[in-house]
Amino acid sequence: MDILKLLSRSSKKPHKSSSAKDEVITKLPSAGSSTNPQLFHDTIPVARGKKRKRAAESLDDRIKEKDEEIDFFAPKSANHKSKNDSTVDIEESKRSASSFDAAKLLDYDDCRQILRSHRLKVTLLPASNVQRKAKKSKKSKADKGAEKKKGTEVYPQPLEAFGDLRTTYGISRRLGENLFQQGYKVPTEVQMGSLPLLLRPKIALGSSMTELDDFNTDNGVNLLAVAPTGSGKTLAFLIPVVDSIVQRRRANDDKRHSLEAVVVAPTKELASQIVNEAKKFCVGTGIKVVGMRKGMSIVPESNSGTTQDSSSEEEESELDDATPKLKSLLPLVRTDILVTTPGLLQSALSSTMPEHPASLPSVRTLILDEADVLLDPLFRDQSLGIWNSCTNTELCVTLWSATMGSNIEELASSTIQSRATRIGLQLSPRIIRLIVGLKDSAIPNITHKLIYAATEPGKLLALRQLLHPTARSTDGTQPLRPPFLVFTQTIPRAIALHSELLYDIPASAGGSSRIAVLHSDLSDPVRNQVMTRFRNGEVWVLITTDILSRGVDFRGINGVVNYDVPNSGAAYIHRVGRTGRAGRDGGMAITFYTKDDIPYIKNVANIITASEKASGMPESEASLQKWLLDALPTPSKKEKKMLKMHGVESRRAGLGKGKDGKVSKGKKSGMQISTKSGYERRLENNRKGAIMGSKRRMQNEMSIEVDRADDDSEWGGIDD
Template identity: 40%
Template sequence: MSDILRLLARSTSVSKATAPPKPKQSATPTPVAEVKLTTAARRREQKRRAAANAANGPSESPITLVTAPPQADEQQQTARKGKQEKKNSKKRKRDEVETVESIASTSNSPNILDPVEVRSLLKQHKLKYTILATLGSRKELVKAALENEQEDTEAGKTASKKVKTKKSKRVKEGKEKEKEKKEVGNDDDKAAAPKPSASTKLDQIFPTPIQKFEELRTNYNISKRLYENVMVQKFIAPTEVQMGSLPLLLDGTRHLVHGLEECDVDLMTIAPTGSGKTLAYAIPAIDHLIRTKHEEGDNYERGIRAIVLSPTRELADQIVNEFRKLLLGTGIKVVGMKKTLIPKDRRRTKDTSNEDTDEEDGDEDNESSGDDSEDDDNEIETTNGTVAQSKKGIAVKSEIMVATPLLLLHAIQLCPDLFPVSKVSRIILDEADVLLDDLFLSQTTSIISHLTSPFLSFSFWSATMPSNSEALATKLISSHPSVLSSNKTRKLVRLIAGIKDSSLPTIRQTITYTASERGKLTALRQLFSSSLKTPCLIFLQTIPRAQALHAEIMYDLPTPNRIAVLHSNLSETARSKVMDSFRAGEIWVLITTDLLSRGVDFRGVSLVINYDIPTSVASYIHRVGRTGRAGREGGMAITYYTEEDVKYVRGIVGVMEKSGGAEDLQKWMLNSLPKTSKEDKKELKKKGVKERRAGAGAADNKKSRISTKSGYDRKIEMRRKAAVDVSKKKMIRRGEEESGEESGSEWEGFA
């Protein structure tokens, strides 16, 4: 028995040196409780085997019983557990860092879509991007040209290699195809020839559009306060022009667009009226100013940093209101340029201002005749001919200035110390085709020439943009000093949302032949009595005609004082009063000229009547665009034309057909109408229809007279008016004579 115990004691001492290797750990660690159970069971099994061997006696071969002390086994398990926990913790930290980095990368960049998906999305929303011109300094342009030439030559070489391989295969086919070989050789020469330069082509780009307003915060990281102001407006989804323009205008996202890497971008946007262009250029401008303010920090100085130009005061006031909604709580301010901002001793008189201006409908000429109403906090008070300047020596502490061209130009020229524009980094031209027309071109170019910031960017917005306006915009940008001195190339990108030079398809459009002016008035009165939809806008060619129509129909509605007239000869207070009454619903029918045809947003306008045909196709598109705005359906446009207008109607009918909103428009009408010559188009645009001009002759006045009265009734009315005038003059003379006699009776001379 003692021998067996000795043998067991030897085997346990040897087992420490001859212990088997540790088993490999599995990928998933086993729980501690299970490890203890397995080791205890193993010990019991080993004891059972040892007792059995002792009972049976010693075997021929030495028995080695492998056992481990319980303390050493527990230490190994705790060590394994600690290593596994360290590995798991490191893995968790690595996963957390990767997830944070992925979230940050996705939050600062737009969603990356497949190019095929992007193109289908752009095609679905009718968005088309075209690079009109590549601009910049000569060095940068030469570099870009050399790069394009290299790309073209490489493409030509690859094409020639492919053709040569085809040629070698055809040579092996035999002598019967020698003629085909020669033809292929000629084709090779054509393929190897250099391609035309890229400057002669209009390259297209395909940026990823915005599909939801939430992407402005998640993908483009705009200001949180600005995003909240946008969402408070309760916009359901971005319109086509907003989807397409925001990715190009927002800072930090242009490098993601293929073809615009390391380039400054100027944008020209053409979109239908009422499609949300104001919001499309307001969001990037405000976000850029907020970023600039945060970057400069304590060195930030208030002053004009962005300018929005509009052709009329009504449109400028509307733009100011839209900006104010988006600027709440951002620390950025907006101001509308008014005459009261210029000190009285520096204002330009009428005589000097008329020499430099040539405005549409006399709108800008009336700036000096308006009432000197009080302005916002930016108004300057003058005492004893001295200007009470602010602490920083400037008149305007707002970052965004909205103005008409003439008034802003006067402020810059007369008061350069009060209106510094050297830090203006963005200029926005709303209704750019008008601002680049002959009426405003000199004023617009003069304003742009005063902007000297090296970081100046341009954007042009309108529903219509002719080719000459595109050429003028390109020339303005290419000749600006900031572009010529820049180290980066600039690209002017044109965005077309929808169909170019067309109205919205949701507007129902009709055109009616009335033969004469009397027929127009009769048709209008029939409309009043049958199917008038209010609020309603009526457009006429000239101010005298608008006044005459107002005098003729002012009592045709059952409720009095519901018809008003608005034109540029009215004072500023009178114009604003009429606008407020029309928006409040107190006025149902508003008679006006082209003064309100552009940009002004009257929500709920149901009917637009072109009593006189517009002077151009663009004017028709803008007039019709006063209804059906922001996707609202139910808008209607009616156009009356007479015998004198037949030669000008073809372009209007073409727009109606292109937009798809025309009612009862037959193809024979478009084919039978005469084509309008270029000379007639120019004359119509400058002066309007000859018979309706302000200085027309006596015969033309008879044709264009707005009245349904007969000649006999008009003669009687004129005689009555003449008799009233004669009686008034007689009364005045009698009063003068009586006053003279009384004075003579009192004065009898010296005694």
């Protein structure tokens, strides 16, 4: 070997392009899981007069220490006890009360510092006075503003690691093992603040309970949580529900399935996802989770008292011989947790008597996922009908979403207050509000791009550039890589865009099978098939409407493309939240806008600016400069309302082919999804019309000649 080559080997610099390329690839959301799913990591200041023991320790060291302290994760061979699991669980439940008292809890100052470092704000909202609306009293604006700001800020115990769920809050041993097997170690911000309150509110609030004389936590708490998309809200409300059912069945020694919790979601895709996640945590616990389907019926608990886990052969034969009318009156299913959409459950409750819907007296927990949509005018009547059907006096309601308006908070408070008055509770229940980060803002770990495309053909050309494998961004950043989602305003536009891009991917890369479309007009089996193919990586580009904008978890999505500007700021937050899930960096959100979108684009621009500011990006590197924000027009309240209800008016016209197959004529032909200009389409239509006219003339001429031939060959009879 040449000695000069050997000595000079260390002086060679690595190739910059390859290292940069590898660095970009590792930052993609689809590259792998994030070690720390938390979004905010502000430094904790050292308290005055004393030093924090763990101020210099890293998060990984604390997690390792927690893992070493946990013994219930060890295999059964390591334990010297030879008792059954049920006996061990009963003994552990008896020791739970004493272990809670001996658990090491943080003091008031430490709780306050940790919650503020993770940007968590917990507030006990005041009780809503329903009768206040009837009295018209003149109040100044200052009094009204002070009245809205009323509320007691509390600092509950934060959850530093999932190991504390067992040692401090005494969750079921089997549930703790399921969490460990799923790889959950570090809680996100919403899990850090909500799980202690929902599991053991007295332990979580601690010394704050003495200041809250009018707040009762014997039957649990009502929680309203506002947290960014992809922050683990599903896990936050499933763990307390599963644990409460396990503890209650263990205390009563009753293994029968009775409906104790109802989870309501706005879409079927989100409901199916919640069912799959819940089944992972219920392994070995004996708890049954069912997703509601069409045809299931619900009757009052009093009429279904004979429901048991095991039935005799005579009972089964009677059920088989029952008439269809009697079968429709049978109980829904033997389940503990029911996951449903509001329309399915409300129709099942009112199937027997529409004027007097059936009640659900056994339900102790009602969960509204994406509560701002469920309490919006679109689903409000159905959601409130389900809420009123839960007549149990110990009912606890939790509301979860990434965006929550003040009107939703007031509606939830007034509903709880009116229900307590109707039932006759002595102490009116109150709501604890948990806010993570900045309220109604996008997640700070994704890159936002706002691209002006001028016209509809410009948007289509820009999207085709993203599909090209050699595409490069003009600003020098890494381009968007599949898989990604494409959102449109309406179903016909999604179908038209899918037809336009169907053959843009070469056959060597999979061709048209790599592009799919999903909307509410498709049947349930087709929608499930498309979702499965997209999750398995068989589909690279999924074109859809706002049906997939909420709650659905795609951990491998590299980006989101808003082909049409969303109808509101909340819709933008939920759309772009499909990427960058669980703290993953590298997600990209691209929004195309045209001249027709300029009056409505400022809401999106403000959200992008707030997200970049929350991520710590300097103003010089911001994607939107201040002069552009000032130049954009501010939409009025009427324009915002019309945009939220109907979208951009120009895109509602000229939607393309309708259900009858005919092309609808809109006010603006430029709104059609096509790269051809109006002049080219007119020439093409004239050419097609001329060809069709010539075919018709040829057919008419041939039919005339046939008629003449028939006349000449016809026999006229014998002349006299």
